[in-house]
Amino acid sequence: MIRTELRRLLARQGYQIAEAGSVREAESDHDPGAFDLVIADVRLPGAPGTDLVARYPGIPVLVMTSYATVRSAVDTMKLGATEYLPKPFDHDEMLRIVEAILARPRPAGLDAAQASAATRSGALAREEGGRELGMIGSSPVIREVFERIRKVAPSDATVLVLGESGTGKELVAVAIHRHSRRRDRAFVPVNCAAIPEGLIESELFGHERGAFTGATHAHAGLVEAADGGTLFLDEIGELPASAQARLLRFLQTGEVRHVGATRARRVSVRLVAATHRDLQAMVREGTFRSDLYFRLRVIEVRLPPLRERAGDAVTLARSFVARAAAGGVVRAVDGAPGVGTAEEARFVLSPEAERAIMAHPWPGNVRELENAIERAVVLCEGGSITPELLGLEEGETSPDASAMAAALPAGAAESSLSLEDYFRKFVLDHQEHLTETEIARRLGISRKTLWERRQRLGLPRHRGG
Numbered sequence: 001m002i003r004t005e006l007r008r009l010l011a012r013q014g015y016q017i018a019e020a021g022s023v024r025e026a027e028s029d030h031d032p033g034a035f036d037l038v039i040a041d042v043r044l045p046g047a048p049g050t051d052l053v054a055r056y057p058g059i060p061v062l063v064m065t066s067y068a069t070v071r072s073a074v075d076t077m078k079l080g081a082t083e084y085l086p087k088p089f090d091h092d093e094m095l096r097i098v099e100a101i102l103a104r105p106r107p108a109g110l111d112a113a114q115a116s117a118a119t120r121s122g123a124l125a126r127e128e129g130g131r132e133l134g135m136i137g138s139s140p141v142i143r144e145v146f147e148r149i150r151k152v153a154p155s156d157a158t159v160l161v162l163g164e165s166g167t168g169k170e171l172v173a174v175a176i177h178r179h180s181r182r183r184d185r186a187f188v189p190v191n192c193a194a195i196p197e198g199l200i201e202s203e204l205f206g207h208e209r210g211a212f213t214g215a216t217h218a219h220a221g222l223v224e225a226a227d228g229g230t231l232f233l234d235e236i237g238e239l240p241a242s243a244q245a246r247l248l249r250f251l252q253t254g255e256v257r258h259v260g261a262t263r264a265r266r267v268s269v270r271l272v273a274a275t276h277r278d279l280q281a282m283v284r285e286g287t288f289r290s291d292l293y294f295r296l297r298v299i300e301v302r303l304p305p306l307r308e309r310a311g312d313a314v315t316l317a318r319s320f321v322a323r324a325a326a327g328g329v330v331r332a333v334d335g336a337p338g339v340g341t342a343e344e345a346r347f348v349l350s351p352e353a354e355r356a357i358m359a360h361p362w363p364g365n366v367r368e369l370e371n372a373i374e375r376a377v378v379l380c381e382g383g384s385i386t387p388e389l390l391g392l393e394e395g396e397t398s399p400d401a402s403a404m405a406a407a408l409p410a411g412a413a414e415s416s417l418s419l420e421d422y423f424r425k426f427v428l429d430h431q432e433h434l435t436e437t438e439i440a441r442r443l444g445i446s447r448k449t450l451w452e453r454r455q456r457l458g459l460p461r462h463r464g465g
């Protein structure tokens, strides 16, 4: 029995162990919150072991699972479990993980008993990292960001999220929404760069019948759709002047007026905006309204680029490996990435791969890293992921190029196909049967980049997507 085996293994190392056969037994016979570490199987009689993660957010929980349930374990990690270990586990690996978890600092100023008491009283609503925010990272700079998100989320203040492409701006917006009192209402993300300039005002604010040619019906806008919830305006720097004016009016009055309407309607919407652009410079150049800028930046969250988050690239990489493996490894066949047979295998990053990850400048930030890992897992035969599989070119400068290169099927990089040719061919081959989101995912680029590239290469968006 795994429990007995585990107890012997850990006891031999001098750890003090208490055992329980179910979540209920753990809670009735012991105080799980008073331990330094809880090791739990997912499948237990009664409640799943993962329930402990939600109940004791201050306590590290190592979740064990067989491959059949590994996906739920990964979901649990997002909730806050410290680590998961697939079964059957290797003794050395178990000891290494236990040691690593215990070596991590506890939430500031809390020992296990205090953490437990605080949890019980509901006072400890967070853990040290950002996992309850759905974000990974423990570098000092990213921890400051997490702290800021936790502070600002409960208020209704407008938030401006700034950071390079792929740094997690949308994730911050989602975290703010999920930790606000609006969490049960709509989160409406809008990519201002992806909506044609002539349509953006009516898309955002709605329009009346006959407001413009083709407006055969009155139509509510996205701001109204977010009533009670949160509106996320991504790439706010791309908003044309007329829409900027309307947005400013909305922020001043809390009312939306459809294009072509005389009456306005009051709504309750929290705004989170994001951009990779330097809005201040745009204000100086006269392309962004200064009054709108000052309204937006009531609270600013600046996401540092990945290269400035010491150690986070490796932590993120490990979690992406776990996630890619949990999703079933998808092998590239037919020349198209991501199409093929799913198979289960176990992957780890080799020490050399981890070093390469630490040394890489990550111009495309977390998205680039995510794509590099997914590609490596697709190409890997199982077992150890080597630096070669990550395909990290030295001196890489364009995030776009690296993401695209990472998405190329095996062998295509060596062929004469340029990235643009590859893009064009991939889009034309797949746009009839894939959505825009799927095309973007398979190319390893964001929907916005897909849209921009379509514009640049004269490949208008496929309407069905």
Ligand SMILES: Nc1ncnc2c1ncn2[C@@H]1O[C@H](COP(=O)(O)OP(=O)(O)OP(=O)(O)O)[C@@H](O)[C@H]1O
Residues within 6 Å of the ligand: 134, 135, 136, 137, 163, 164, 165, 166, 167, 168, 169, 170, 171, 172, 234, 276, 316, 366, 367, 370, 446, 448
């Ligand atoms: N701290 C993090 N932990 C886990 N995943 C992350 C983190 N930051 C970013 N990601 C992942 O990286 C990818 C890019 O993040 P996101 O789309 O939020 O970036 P962005 O800054 O909004 O990008 P863009 O400016 O291009 O729209 C997403 O898949 C996201 O889940």
